[in-house]
Amino acid sequence: MVEVGDINTNLSMNFLQNTISLLILLLSVSIVNLEAQNVTVEGKIIDKISSETLPGASTMLLQKNDSTLYKFGVTNLEGKFNLKGAKPGEYILQVSFIGYNTYYKKIELKSETPLLNLGTISLTVKAEMLKGVEVVEEIIPMAIKGDTIEYDADAFKTQPEATVGDLLKKMPGVEVDKSGTVKAQGEEVKKVLIDGKEFFGDDTKMATENLPADMVKKVQVYDDMSEMSKMTGIDDGNRTKTINLKLKKDRKKGVFGNVTTSGGSTALATGDLNDETGLYNGKFNVNKFTEKMQLSTLGMLNNTNEQGFSYRDYINFVGGGVNAFAGGGGFGQLNTGGILIGGNTNDGFTKTAAGGANLNYDFTPASTFSINYFYNQADKDMNRTIERQNISDSSSFNTFQNEIQNQFDKNHRFNLKYKQQIDSTQDLTISGNLTYSEGTSISISNNKSTTNKGIFLNESNTNNSTVGENISGTGTITYGKRFQKKGRSVVTNFSAGSSSNEKKYNIFSSNSFAAIPPNLPFTNTTDQFQFENNDQFNYEGKISYNEPLGKGKYVELSYERKNYDNSYLKDFFDIISPNSEIFNTNLSLSYDNSFVYDNYGLNLRFAKGKSNFVVGGASQRSVLDGEIISTATKINQTEWNLLPKAQWNYNFNTSTRFVFNYFTNVNQPTLQQLQPTLDNSNPLYLYQGNPDLNSEYRHTASLRVMSFSQFSFVNIFANITGSYTKDKITNAQSLNNQFIQTTTPINVDDDYFLSGYLYFGSPIRPIKAKINIRLNSSISRSILFINTQKNDLERLANGFDINLENRNKDVVDIKAGTKFSITNTTYSESTNLNQSFLSTVYYSELIINIKKTWTFSTELDYTQYSGDQFANNPDIPILQASLSKRFLKGNAGLLKLTVYDIFNENVGINRTSNSNYIEDERVNTLSRYFLISFTYKISRFGGKKKKEAETSN
Known part of the structure; x- marks a missing residue:
């Protein structure tokens, strides 16, 4: 009999093979067609x-x-x-x-x-x-200029109140998800610039979710090189997917921005007209630009789960020692490459306050300065239930969790950058950043484990709290000198950074265990205070010398040293009574370690016509010196590695570009993976590091093609990436008789990964529409150990997204489509534990401009889940609609009524497929509510005031 899982696996494998075949076919056809010439x-x-x-x-x-x-x-x-x-x-x-x-x-x-x-x-x-x-x-929507894709913003119709993020959503090959994360050609965008200048450091959401779209003339997407690579012309592989927003000429001098205030209620959801759960959302963004200066200020205050910034500082330090989101009471699992197979990133109830300022100033055309400061705080309440199917060596068991959690954090971020062209032969760049974070996390949870037949195994009731603070800073200086002989140059770079992270944990759990022979049923209690301090210091320096070897030929010689020092302390105290505690010598740990890298590099670059080729590599010596002070244990490791690299760029013509990249790198274990300390935040899920870990050695190759026809407006973005990792760091799980799981990182022999991405967009002129198709597929093969049993693990993840939209958007803007994802996980030994999931989303967007001042819009996402591993596979329709009116002189005011989650179906589901478990999480979240907002837009350019409607959700 053919199993459903086998069918899905075959479908996934066929999907992957067909995707890669389609990529190769499209590339071949494109290349052949490019060379055809007639007249x-x-x-x-x-x-x-x-x-x-x-x-x-x-x-x-x-x-x-x-x-x-x-x-x-x-x-x-x-x-x-x-x-x-x-x-x-x-x-x-x-x-x-x-x-x-x-x-x-x-x-x-x-x-x-x-x-x-x-x-x-x-x-x-x-x-x-x-x-x-x-x-x-017709306006030509985009062009390919060297390694840059440039979009013409005027070719993409947006509403007067649209943000930069709304504009990016409409551009071919660019995706913006519900959380505001931007991807271009399948890769996450890490930096957004304004006319080539910094805007609140590397927080992309500050620009995409706060700046108005109507200020943008061009959008440039490219892989930005490091400051050192820009000076040497040799790509060091440290590239960052970047978007540069080029402003309209009349927006470069003036004052513009908007102020929004909103109020609403959840009474529509509760059905109680006396419901006093009030909602508010206020924010402002004011900018003053001159020929020499860009000054921006912004602020926000709301309780509608809206963040116009990235949450990374909060994730970095709050919570237990294993999983920041576990809050000390969660399952406490390391992220081992789990795939999110469907979910809602807007979970819980969050009150947010934030504000900051950004200044870019040009002292002279050769001297520029950038500085910014940003503060944010968030108070988040969550009530969640988790159902997890854990995979053991021969069977599986279930874990159920109910948790109430509160997290409060405050963050200060400060960035600066100074660039100076000293003269025609010398360049200097100085940059630095400083971050201070503090926060608390409180978690009360009940965790219970049962067999697949519902037989009780163990239970734990926990009450954990964490208080933490972190301060970190880095500074970098880069200097480049070009000599009289064209192509000869020397570039130096030095950076240093330090951080201090302190956490205090109060851990309490009451645990009970079933009678599993030879053990009798028993109970125990953990009541501890834990103190953790982690101090880090690092520096790195590099010098690069470039010499021309002839026309279009160059050689680069380089030396680089990196040093990472870490001092870690974690003390455990067993609480005997409210006023008495005993130091636990068995669990407490003091640990110092130092990583040092010496890298000797040689690269050759050849540039001729449409082609640019780099080949070379480095010899790298890495040394790990560590000491577990509490046990006087020394750890010493020395490795030599050869790190070859190659890159080939070829421009077929002004509309098509081909890029091939191959590089090798060494990834050292993280401090968390090396620490031999025990994390007992959750007594049913323990984690202990491994000080004997080796570094990973990875080969990565990628092939990318970008093509846009300025004649037919057909665009294709495709890439294939593969990697092979030796000494891959993975997690080994062991279960004892009480089904307490202990996770420890180990090295395994081989790990393979292959992924493909394809975007195809084309107008359909007879019906005045445009079609967009996205395909993505990946396959990974790794090794998983459960109770010493080795399983070869294969995971397939495939996705497909297709939508159709109209091209003439002056009155009606409509888009409809569907996307689905299939994930399959198979085990070589435990085949009965194979997993298969499918999620499908049907979506549509409609905007109708009524006359000149009224706008109606609606958006629908209908999500379906399927998978035999979950008892409940719900269908979730999320519908929202709004009606807005622009008024006042110059349409400076905008009044808007918005109803969110009209069907009241937002239930906050997150599903994850990991190597050793599958998980279904349900989190309370903000469901049906309405907001009435008023926005006033400031627009003064060239001494004249212009008022246009503006809104903000």
């Missing part, structure tokens, strides 16, 4: 009166039957253009230049004439339209 059209563009050439003029070949764009080009410094690869036929030549009337001419291309020279074409002040020709022009 070339050339000419020269001049001013009719002065006869001066016009460099930068746009030249286009339009299809004669429907005036759609077929070929596109720009004149060079001599005013000449060259349109290659045109097929024989009849076309319209269109020439345009700012300040001149557009020129049109009917032409016919014949195969027997491979070169058509149109001679000199004169543009005049007065229009000379081609009689009988009606041309409908």
